[in-house]
Amino acid sequence: MLGKDLTSKIIGNARLGVSGMGANQKLVMQLRRDLDREIKQIKADYFALKDGNPFVLWFAEARITGERAKAMEGIVGQPGDMGVDALYVDEGLRIVHAVQGKKHDNLSANDSNDLLKFARRATDLWSPRFAQVLKSMDKPGIQAKKRLLEAHSRLHGNSKPAFLLKMYFATTGRITPAREREARRIARASGNTELEVVAGHEIPALFHEWLIGTCPPLPEMEIRVNGKDTIFHEAGRLQGWIFTATADEIVGLYDKAKERLFARNIRGYRGDTTINDAILDSAKKNADRFWFMNNGITIVADRVEEVKTGAKVRMHMWNPQVVNGQQTIRSLEQAKGNHSKVLIRVIRLDQRDGAGGFGGVVGDIVQATNRQNAVGSADLMANDPEQVRIEREFAKLQYAYERKKQAGAEFAVKAANRVRVKREELANALASTTSEMGPHTVRRPDLWQTQYDRLFMGNRKVTDYLARWWTARQLWNVDTPLRKEARWVVLGCLWRWPVVSLNGCLSSRARRRAFIEACQFKDGTILRPLRIAAKQFFACAKPIYVKAKKAYAEKKKQEGEPFKVLTPDAYFRQKGTDEQVLKAALHEHSRKHKITLALRTFQTRLHDAVNGE
Numbered sequence: 001m002l003g004k005d006l007t008s009k010i011i012g013n014a015r016l017g018v019s020g021m022g023a024n025q026k027l028v029m030q031l032r033r034d035l036d037r038e039i040k041q042i043k044a045d046y047f048a049l050k051d052g053n054p055f056v057l058w059f060a061e062a063r064i065t066g067e068r069a070k071a072m073e074g075i076v077g078q079p080g081d082m083g084v085d086a087l088y089v090d091e092g093l094r095i096v097h098a099v100q101g102k103k104h105d106n107l108s109a110n111d112s113n114d115l116l117k118f119a120r121r122a123t124d125l126w127s128p129r130f131a132q133v134l135k136s137m138d139k140p141g142i143q144a145k146k147r148l149l150e151a152h153s154r155l156h157g158n159s160k161p162a163f164l165l166k167m168y169f170a171t172t173g174r175i176t177p178a179r180e181r182e183a184r185r186i187a188r189a190s191g192n193t194e195l196e197v198v199a200g201h202e203i204p205a206l207f208h209e210w211l212i213g214t215c216p217p218l219p220e221m222e223i224r225v226n227g228k229d230t231i232f233h234e235a236g237r238l239q240g241w242i243f244t245a246t247a248d249e250i251v252g253l254y255d256k257a258k259e260r261l262f263a264r265n266i267r268g269y270r271g272d273t274t275i276n277d278a279i280l281d282s283a284k285k286n287a288d289r290f291w292f293m294n295n296g297i298t299i300v301a302d303r304v305e306e307v308k309t310g311a312k313v314r315m316h317m318w319n320p321q322v323v324n325g326q327q328t329i330r331s332l333e334q335a336k337g338n339h340s341k342v343l344i345r346v347i348r349l350d351q352r353d354g355a356g357g358f359g360g361v362v363g364d365i366v367q368a369t370n371r372q373n374a375v376g377s378a379d380l381m382a383n384d385p386e387q388v389r390i391e392r393e394f395a396k397l398q399y400a401y402e403r404k405k406q407a408g409a410e411f412a413v414k415a416a417n418r419v420r421v422k423r424e425e426l427a428n429a430l431a432s433t434t435s436e437m438g439p440h441t442v443r444r445p446d447l448w449q450t451q452y453d454r455l456f457m458g459n460r461k462v463t464d465y466l467a468r469w470w471t472a473r474q475l476w477n478v479d480t481p482l483r484k485e486a487r488w489v490v491l492g493c494l495w496r497w498p499v500v501s502l503n504g505c506l507s508s509r510a511r512r513r514a515f516i517e518a519c520q521f522k523d524g525t526i527l528r529p530l531r532i533a534a535k536q537f538f539a540c541a542k543p544i545y546v547k548a549k550k551a552y553a554e555k556k557k558q559e560g561e562p563f564k565v566l567t568p569d570a571y572f573r574q575k576g577t578d579e580q581v582l583k584a585a586l587h588e589h590s591r592k593h594k595i596t597l598a599l600r601t602f603q604t605r606l607h608d609a610v611n612g613e
Contacts, residue, residue: 028201028204031204031207031208032172032203032204034207034211035058035203035204035207038058038207039054039055039058039103040054042054042057042058045396046072049075052085052101052102052103053075053085053101055101055102055103055170055172056075056085056086056099056100056101056170057071057072057075057086058071058210059099059101059168059170059198059206060074060075060086060088060097060099061210061215061216062206062207062209062210062215062216063099063168063170063198063206063215063216063217064088064090064097064099064168064216065088065216066215066216066260068392070088071086074086074087074088074097074099074147076143076144076147076148082121082124082144082148083100083114083117083118083121084098084099084100084118084121084144084147084148085099085100085101086098086099086101087099087147087148087150087151089150089151089154092255092256092257092258093219093256093257094161094162094163094164095163095164095165095166095219096125096151096154096155096163096164096165096166097166097167097168098121098125098151098165098166098167098168099167099168099170100114100118100167100168100169100170101170101171102114102169102170102171102172102173103171103172104171104172104173106173107172107173107174107200108173108174109171109172109173109174110173110174110175110176111169111171111173111174111175111199112175112176112179112180113179114169115169115171115175115179115180115183115197116179116182116183116186118167118169118183119167119169119182119183119184119186119187119195120186121167122165122167122186122187122190122191122193122195123186123189123190125148125151125152125155125165125190125191126155126165126190126191126193128156130152131149131152131153134148134149134152151165155191155192162192163192164192164193164194165190165191165192165193165194166193166194166196166219167187167193167194167195167196168195168196168197168198169183169195169196169197169198169199170198170199170203171198171199171200171203172199172200172203173199173200174199174200175197175199175200180197183195183197211385211388211389212383212384212385212388213263213383213385213387213388213391213403214263214264214321214383215263216260217302217318217319218257218260218261218318218319218320218321219318219319220316220317220318221253221256221257221316221317221320222307222314222315222316222317223245223249223250223253223314223315223317223344223346224245224246224249224312224313224314225243225244225245225312225313225314225315226243226244226245226246226249226341227243227244227313228308228311228312228313229243230242230243230306230313230315231243232306237350238347238348238349238350238361239304239347239348240345240346240347240348241304241306241315241344241345241346242343242344242345243313243315243344243346244291244341244342244343244344245341245342245344246339246340246341246342247283247287247290247332247335247338247339247340247341247342248336248337250297250328250329250332250342250344251329251332251333251336253320253329254329254330254333255333261320261321261322261329262321262322262326263321264300264321264322264323264366264383265321265322265323265324265326265366265404266366266375266379266380266382266383266404267326267379267382267404267405267406268326268404268405268406268407268410268411269326269327269330269406269407269410270327270405270406270407271406271407271408271409271410273327275327276327276330276331279294279327279328279331279332280331280332280334280335282294282340283331283332283335283338283340284335284338287338287339287340288339290340290341290342291340291341291342291343294328294342294343295324295325295328295343296325296328296342296343296344296345297322297324297325297328297329297342297343297344297345298322298323298324298325298345298347298365299317299320299321299322299323299325299344299345299346299347300320300321300323300346300347300348300349300365301317301318301319301320301321301346301347301348301349302318302319302348302349303317303318303319303348304316304317304318304346304348315344315346317346320346323365323366324365324366328342347365349361366380376405376445376448377445377446377447377448377449377452378405378423378424378427378448379404379405380448381448381452381456382403382404382405384452384456385458386456386457386458387403387423387456388403389458390403390426390456390462390465391403393462394421394462394465394466395418397462397466398417398418398419399418399419399420399421399466400414400415400418400419400420400421401421401423401426402415402420402421402422402423403423419520421469424443425469425472426465426468426469427447427448427455427456428442428443428472428488429468429469429471429472429491430455430456430465430468431447431451431455431488432472432488432489432491432492432495433468433471433491433492433495433503434454434455437451437454438492438575438578439488439489439491439492439572439573439577439578440573440574440575440576440577440578442488442573443573461509461512463509463512463513463516464512466512466516467506467512467515467516470515470516470519471491471494471495471502471506471530472487472488472491473519474519474527474530474531474534475487475490475491475534477531478531478534478535478538480535480538480539481538481542482538482541482542482545482568482572483538484569485567485568485569485571485572486538486541486545486568486572486581488572489537489541489572489577489578489581490534490537490538490541490581492578492582493537493578493581493582493585494530494533494534494537494599496582497533497582497595497596497599498586499592499595499596499599500596500599500600500603501599502530502599504603505599505602505603505606506606508610510610511606511607511610514526514606514609514610515606517609518609525605526602526605526606526609529598529599529601529602529605530598530599530602532594532598533594533595533598533599533602536585536591536594536595536598537581537585537595539591540581540584540585540588540591541572541581544577544580544581544584545568545571545572548566548571549565549566549571552564552565552566553565553566
């Protein structure tokens with residue numbers, strides 16, 4: 001997997017065209033190889049898909065649905081699909097999405113003629129007779145015919161606003177400019193249709209955006225300016241507008257786009273915090289003063305146009321993303337119909353800046369504008385490619401990873417019927433079991449900033465993440481004193497026990513899977529020996545803490561601070577505490593024997609589970 005800085009660099013150049021690639025060609029090819037691996041994984045997961053459709057499935061997820069399961073629902077590629085590989089209906093945005101995908105090993109393959117054929121399908125879908133023609137045909141498969149008829153009925157319905165037909169032609173090959181212009185003309189002439197061509201180096205560019213969790217991008221959206229005045233500022237490649245909008249206009253954006261409006265945001269909705277309660281109270285009781293009392297909303301977009309029609313001014317934005325002000329928007333959504341005015345700042349990102357992700361200008365904007373609710377180092381890593389990968393891979397296994405900090409009720413809805421994993425708990429488990437780090441680094445404020453790359457390695461297996469997290473969870477279930485305060489120390493001791501280490505017991509993927517399954521199904525046969533070993537370490541840790549507590553109290557008494565107390569939490573977060581517990585356990589023959597026997601039993605039962613015994 002590409003490093004964050006290198007990936008950002010290549011994507012910026014990829015969007016500038018082939019001529020801008022130069023020395024970064026190797027990095028583009030690395031992105032292509034990573035995409036190829038993802039496509040192969042899709043083939044393995046969805047083996048019934050016909051050739052070509054795994055690429056279509058990934059593209060639809062990245063560009064349209066944002067979720068693989070939803071993308072799979074729209075796949076229609078089969079004999080008689082009339083050149084449409086996937087169809088999706090977005091009721092909120094009033095869009096019918098139609099996709100055709102082409103993936104080639106030969107990157108110079110020219111798909112211009114296929115693009116023209118696909119563009120002509122717009123004429124078919126807008127034809128009043130298309131439904132009758134389709135029903136009379138024997139060729140289309142049942143699924144293809146069903147999807148095509150559904151799309152046709154939406155386009156010809158009487159509901160307002162009318163549906164837009166959005167067509168996507170995605171290819172790893174090339175398209176000649178003249179043919180692309182002709183295809184766009186054909187599509188536009190058929191009706192309310194837009195044709196988007198994603199070809200060549202734009203495919204790895206989209207793959208990178210998918211990696212960092214900012215897909216799918218939003219279509220063109222607009223905000224009506226309250227009044228006719230805007231302030232424009234330009235500095236280097238950045239352009240910005242400041243203006244006022246009504247609360248209804250802002251809430252309207254959220255009603256259409258929902259959570260996709262906050263894809264680049266580093267946090268989810270925080271719920272009923274003191275600040276959010278104050279925002280809501282201000283909107284309801286002091287609407288006339290809201291503009292003066294609120295910090296406003298910051299939006300970044302790939303493209304921005306200020307459109308004036310008489311006295312009316314509208315800001316048209318392509319792929320708008322709220323990077324600051326999510327709490328304001330969600331609070332205003334609860335106070336619909338109020339007359340508040342909101343200060344808006346829209347920033348048009350140069351493509352190179354937008355591609356830079358959170359290591360570049362977007363990250364600078366996010367960090368500088370999020371002042372009301374404090375931004376931590378973990379928040380700033382929320383959209384890192386590895387965090388996004390963990391979230392996606394966990395979801396496949398029915399785990400919900402809390403990548404972004406958000407209200408518990410908000411996360412509970414997203415995590416329904418799945419095992420919840422908080423990012424801080426995962427990081428603590430990793431820190432406790434990573435060499436040269438250990439339990440003393442757990443919960444350190446700078447853990448996500450200084451140790452991130454060691455904890456969240458891009459080549460770490462998902463089963464490795466889950467096995468360490470589940471081990472920490474098992475220690476929480478041990479009925480013993482100091483369970484809460486000493487569990488990270490005990491986890492580190494188990495992981496490095498020199499006779500039979502937990503690290504060795506879980507060294508193979510098969511054993512990790514067997515352990516994870518045992519945790520999910522609460523299999524006491526496998527888990528009981530692990531808890532026995534853990535309980536021995538907890539028992540060993542208690543007298544060590546009591547001794548340290550007495551020594552600390554005596555020292556403070558001599559220093560004139562007789563009421564100072566060394567708490568269990570403070571003690572077990574000290575560097576070297578795990579080594580003291582480990583050393584003490586090794587020196588007690590009986591305890592050493594019990595721990596070793598328990599871990600050997602755990603190892604044997606894992607082996608038996610793997611071999612089906």
